[in-house]
Amino acid sequence: MKIVSLFSGAGGLDLGLIQAGHEIIWANDFDSDCVDTYEHNIGRHIRLGSIEDIKSDEIPTGDVVVGGFPCQGFSQANRLRSGDDPRNSLYREFLRIVTDNQPKWFLAENVRGILSLDGGAAIKKIESDFSKAGYRVQKRLFNTADYGVPQSRRRVIIAGTRKDLPSALDYTYPEATHSKHGSGSLKKWCNIGNALKQIPEPDGEHQLINHICSQYKVTNRNFTGHRTTDPKKPSPTILARGNAKGGVCAIQHPKNHRRMSIREQAIIQTFPNAFEFLGRMNSCYRQVGNAVPVLFGQYLGEQLGATEKLKREAS
Numbered sequence: 426m427k428i429v430s431l432f433s434g435a436g437g438l439d440l441g442l443i444q445a446g447h448e449i450i451w452a453n454d455f456d457s458d459c460v461d462t463y464e465h466n467i468g469r470h471i472r473l474g475s476i477e478d479i480k481s482d483e484i485p486t487g488d489v490v491v492g493g494f495p496c497q498g499f500s501q502a503n504r505l506r507s508g509d510d511p512r513n514s515l516y517r518e519f520l521r522i523v524t525d526n527q528p529k530w531f532l533a534e535n536v537r538g539i540l541s542l543d544g545g546a547a548i549k550k551i552e553s554d555f556s557k558a559g560y561r562v563q564k565r566l567f568n569t570a571d572y573g574v575p576q577s578r579r580r581v582i583i584a585g586t587r588k589d590l591p592s593a594l595d596y597t598y599p600e601a602t603h604s605k606h607g608s609g610s611l612k613k614w615c616n617i618g619n620a621l622k623q624i625p626e627p628d629g630e631h632q633l634i635n636h637i638c639s640q641y642k643v644t645n646r647n648f649t650g651h652r653t654t655d656p657k658k659p660s661p662t663i664l665a666r667g668n669a670k671g672g673v674c675a676i677q678h679p680k681n682h683r684r685m686s687i688r689e690q691a692i693i694q695t696f697p698n699a700f701e702f703l704g705r706m707n708s709c710y711r712q713v714g715n716a717v718p719v720l721f722g723q724y725l726g727e728q729l730g731a732t733e734k735l736k737r738e739a740s
């Protein structure tokens with residue numbers, strides 16, 4: 426399918442969709458490091474600039490519009506969490522483009538907090554807005570650990586199918602492949618200890634790119650970014666936010682002797698080792714932390730393929 430990608434970041438979601446066999450025909454981000462990284466690894470179809478300055482008719486019409494609209498205003502970790510937060514206005518940009526360009530499907534990724542924002546009023550408003558725009562809307566909360574990602578990362582995927590398409594073509598969410606303990610056909614969650622077992626220390630001999638890490642001192646004060654990491658469990662969520670001291674809130678290595686390197690966090694986000702992040706260290710950490718795990722993006726994309734197959738069978 427031909428896909429338009431908004432708020433594309435470094436391209437975690439887009440790479441997953443490409444791996445599932447789709448084509449990204451247009452992408453956008455206003456952060457120049459993200460755009461450099463995206464062009465370097467994925468392609469030159471990304472446009473630098475704020476979506477607020479791009480008219481809907483400047484964007485090609487694809488089969489699908491995808492995007493993780495920025496979530497700071499919706500994040501449970503953010504005390505400014507409010508429906509009035511100006512950063513939530515970017516959601517309205519996503520809505521504008523879907524409304525104007527009428528793709529067959531859209532997929533929007535967001536943080537778990539979106540479900541409880543304003544006592545559930547925000548998500549109801551989002552559903553009603555997209556319904557008015559002509560879409561049947563579904564939402565589901567996922568943990569990417571259930572899809573073989575060695576990271577517990579809870580994200581909501583809102584999916585819309587244009588109302589003129591038969592309901593048989595409604596987007597169907599991917600089924601889990603893993604569970605906490607593994608049972609039946611489900612494998613056991615992948616853990617961070619195994620995921621990083623073969624990775625040498627950043628100051629040792631290696632050929633890994635982006636294998637540098639924050640020197641921010643590790644202290645265990647039992648809050649996000651300051652907790653020991655259990656090597657037998659999936660990694661805690663890789664974060665994009667800062668530590669309020671100019672650094673980034675990187676998660677501890679499973680041996681708990683230092684923070685993870687950019688490459689290690691990228692591995693936990695299931696980026697291939699050849700994927701190179703460009704920009705200063707904090708920017709690279711942020712690009713990694715903001716991404717949809719590539720493997721999860723691929724599962725989401727394979728379902729778009731399944732929908733398309735169904736459509737061909739129906740016609």
Ligand SMILES: C[S@@+](CC[C@H](N)C(=O)[O-])C[C@H]1O[C@@H](n2cnc3c(N)ncnc32)[C@H](O)[C@@H]1O
Nearest residue numbers: 432433434436437438454455456475476716717
């Ligand atoms: C959560 S990240 C998306 C990550 C991406 N889906 C991935 O998988 O790598 C949101 C992105 O929105 C971008 N962004 C924020 N405001 C924007 C704006 N006004 N116009 C375009 N991009 C914007 C940020 O730079 C950030 O890269």
